[in-house]
Amino acid sequence: MTILVLGATGKTGRRVVARLRSEGIAVRAASRSGETRFDWTDRGTWANAVQDVEAVYLVAPDDPEPIEAFVQQAVAAGVRRFVALSGRGMDAAVGRFGAGMAEGERVVRASGAEWTILGANNFAQNFDEDLWHEPVLAGRLALPAGELREPFVDIEDVAEVAVKVLTSPGHHGRTYELSGPEALTFAEAVAVIGKVSGRSIEYVAQTPAEYRADLLALGWPAEVADELNALFEIMLEGHLATPADDIERLLGRPAGSFTAYAERVWAG
Ligand SMILES: NC(=O)c1ccc[n+]([C@@H]2O[C@H](COP(=O)([O-])OP(=O)(O)OC[C@H]3O[C@@H](n4cnc5c(N)ncnc54)[C@H](OP(=O)(O)O)[C@@H]3O)[C@@H](O)[C@H]2O)c1
Known part of the structure; x- marks a missing residue:
């Protein structure tokens, strides 16, 4: 397989x-710069x-745009199972955020193959591998997040769940909600990182207009700024705020905490 x-x-x-390779499973690792070249925008790379x-x-x-054609081609080539990474609570996001993820959900559900959706909360690793890394290093994370609470998920757990669902039966037709075990405000999250790393990091609650202006000044396109504001709007509405227990049910142990993530990644 x-x-x-x-x-x-x-x-x-x-x-x-x-994780798949450590279990001895054959993997084709694909992306534009990956071992196997795959580009959503170049259909010539899909068959291989x-x-x-x-x-x-x-x-x-x-x-x-390309997702439906790709999934159809994959099914025609013999693919029997899709595990699609998505955002938690995409029903609340329709038309506002995550059009690609929403289409991925729609298309795999209609594919005729087995499908499972992994609806993830915001990743803890956004603080060290993505958008919030530089601001945290600079000591000031400014977001239009007010005092909202978010149960950040450790993507080591997301990957462990993905491997389980990819390699075992019983998950067809399920949408799993993947979150951390406790919901933190952004002020609390940066305080945890500050404590374990010895850094001084402040959280500043911005208005959507201030956040948009910051993103534009950093060179982000207006559409990206608007979509990110929509994400925070959805989070402020509370759709993602309650911890979910699917990770614990699937893995037989509690989801990793934000503190455990921070101690692993930010200590020292
Ligand atoms: N960050 C969060 O908190 C969060 C939460 C829930 C859901 N999500 C969703 O998770 C997804 C991102 O997953 P991730 O964080 O694991 O990935 P990621 O770190 O954002 O990396 C994107 C991957 O996609 C590849 N890629 C980019 N453009 C491509 C193209 N045109 N064709 C083929 N591959 C391409 C990149 O590799 P190359 O550059 O080599 O192509 C890279 O491997 C998004 O759909 C996001 O909305 C994120």
Whole structure:
């Protein structure tokens, strides 16, 4: 059995690849710069990626346009199972945020193959591998998040769940909600990182307009700024705020805490 991992150089994909390989499972690690070249925008790269594959870890592109054609081609080539990474609470996000993820969910559900959706909360690793890393290093994280609470999920757990679902039966038709065990405000989250790292980090609650202006000044396109504001709007509405227990039910142990993440990544 070969498993195709899309986004294989990314935050979750590279962890899924490593975990599958450590279990001796054959993996095709694919992305534009990955071991197997796969580009959502270049259909000539798709056939090679899906050949002799049983299951796909699907990290959707932001642009929803190519997803349906890719999934159809994969099913025609023999793929029998899709595990799609998505955001938690995408029903509340429709038309506002995550068009690619929403299309990924729609398309795998209609594919005729087995499907499972992994609806993840904001990743803890956004603080050290993504958008919030530089501000945290600079000691000032400014977001339009007010005092909202977010149960950040450790993507080591997301990857462990993905491997389980990719390689075992019983998950077809399920949408799992993947969150951390406790919901923290952003002020609390940076305080945890500050405590274990010895850094001084402040959280500043911005207005959406202030956040938008900051993102534009950093060179982000207006559409990205607006979509990120929509994400915080959805979070402020509370759709993602309550910890979910699917990680514990699937892995038989509690989800990793934000403190455990911070001690592993930020200590010293
Ligand atoms: N960050 C969060 O808190 C969060 C929470 C829930 C859901 N999500 C969702 O998770 C997904 C991102 O997953 P991730 O964080 O694991 O990945 P990531 O770290 O954002 O990396 C993106 C991956 O996609 C690949 N990629 C980019 N453009 C591509 C293209 N045109 N064709 C093929 N591959 C391409 C990249 O590799 P190359 O550059 O080599 O192509 C990379 O492997 C998004 O859909 C996001 O909305 C994120």
